[in-house]
Amino acid sequence: MPARPSAIGGYEDWPGWLRGRELHDGDETTRAVARLLGVPRPEPAHVRTAGAWEQDGVEVTELHWSVGFGPPTRAWALRPAGTAGPLPGVLALHCHGGVKSVGAAELLRTPADPAVAQRARRDLYGGRALAKDLARAGFAVLAHDTFGWGARRFTLDPPPSGVQSALAGAEALWAATGTTPAPAELADTRYDAAAAAHEHVVAKAAGYLGTTFAGMVAYDDLVALGVLRGLDGVDADRTAVVGMSGGGGRAAQLAALDPRLTAAVVVAMMTTTQALFPAHVDAHSWLLASPLGPDWGLPRLAAGRRRHDLMVLSFDQDELFPSEGVRDAHRELRERYAEPGSAALEEAILPGPHAFPPEAQDRAVEFLVRSLR
Structure with a gap:
């Protein structure tokens, strides 16, 4: 009888690594979300440089590190060319997009620049490279392949x-x-x-294994956030996350899991959970389909403790979300941030489909400039 192929190719060490591992901990919000998603406690990564170049006034450094299991992470650190002083840091989160052959490469133009990354930029970002634009705006940016994508993908051959x-x-x-x-x-x-x-x-x-798909992605993202804060020339006390679609969901999770964030930008990923039933449950991946329960929908995740500035941009022709769920979620965000002691909230439902068009990117960059400076 032929041997059965591995169902977790490249990640055969995942079960052993996870066994007995403590969950991410912190304040009440962090603890609650980490336990619901099964997020392991992040460990510092040993980072090595794999190459560097300058492009369009931006210094780009390719970085590799191990999160402890599976294939190594690949990431790119970007900053304005010729800058030395500490800059505010932004973790740029790639989307899901039904494309796992690449991850963060969609957010910049790498020397290889795979065709699928080019297509993602064209279809979802108006042809722009978000990470490079953020660096040109004066930020130190890190974009990494997360659990299941790009360099961190599973072996399926x-x-x-x-x-x-x-x-x-x-x-x-x-x-x-x-x-x-x-x-x-x-x-x-x-x-x-x-x-x-x-x-x-x-x-x-x-x-x-006692965790979730979203929880393992969150683990990779928390490790990357730690890498960003540890890079030379990054002000660890001024950090933000930004992402669209699946990346927006990841940004919302990090807003709940990390109380040190200064700001978060969630794009094309906002709805109430109940509005997904009955017709939109099948429109989403396991990044959203997590056992958070009715008390921890996207609005509450993104708002977190309300101590970070928050931008949420949705679109009125987004086919992945029912319009009433989007409107109700934005209303809930306004109510949460109206509470005394809350940070700043900027939210809007813009015209257009499920994407992160250039005008919305400009709006997000301007928001981060105000928040982090």
Whole structure:
């Protein structure tokens, strides 16, 4: 009988690493969310430099580190060229996008610049490289591949048994419709088709291990936030997170898990949980489908302790969220930030579909400049 392929390729050390590990801890908010999501306590990472270059007035350094299990993390640190003094730090979080072959590469233009990263920038960011624009605005920026994406992706060759049929179905559909990806994109697109089905396997594995898919992503993000604060030339007391779609959900989680944040920007990821039922439950990934329960929806996560400045931008033609859920969530945010002692809130429901267009990016950069300076 042939050997059954690994269902967690590249992460065979994950169960042993997680066994007996303490959960992330802190104040009441941190403790509650960490326990609901099963977020392990982050450990300092040993960071090494893998290369550096200058592009469009921005110094870019490629960094690698291990979070303790699975493949190493790859990240890029960006800052305005020629700056030495401490700058406020921004952790830029890539989206989900149904694309796991790349991660943070969608937020900048790397020397390799994969075709799928170019497509993500074109379709979701108006062709702009958000991390580079943030650096040009005067920030030290870190963009990293998180758990399951880019350098941190799972090995799916050969695909696990439960993924093989989904991949075969995708390939048959391409052939039948004449939409087989171009050679430059074929390998990554094929991987992404397999990874879409495999996310259910990863979520199942996480449940067996006493954690969640979102909790493991949050762990990687907390490690990266620690790396950002430890970089030379970064003011660790002035840090923010920004992301759209799945990255916006990650920003909301970090706002609840890390009380040191100065600001958070959540784009195209805001709704009440109850509004997802019955028609929008299937529109979202395991990043959102987490066992937080009715008390910890996106508005409460993003608001956290209300000690950080918060920007939330949603869109009135976003097909992933019911309009009433978006409106109710923004109303809840206003109510939460109206409480005495709250920091600043900027929120808007803008015209447009599920994306982070240039005008919204400009608005987010201006918000971060005001908040962090």
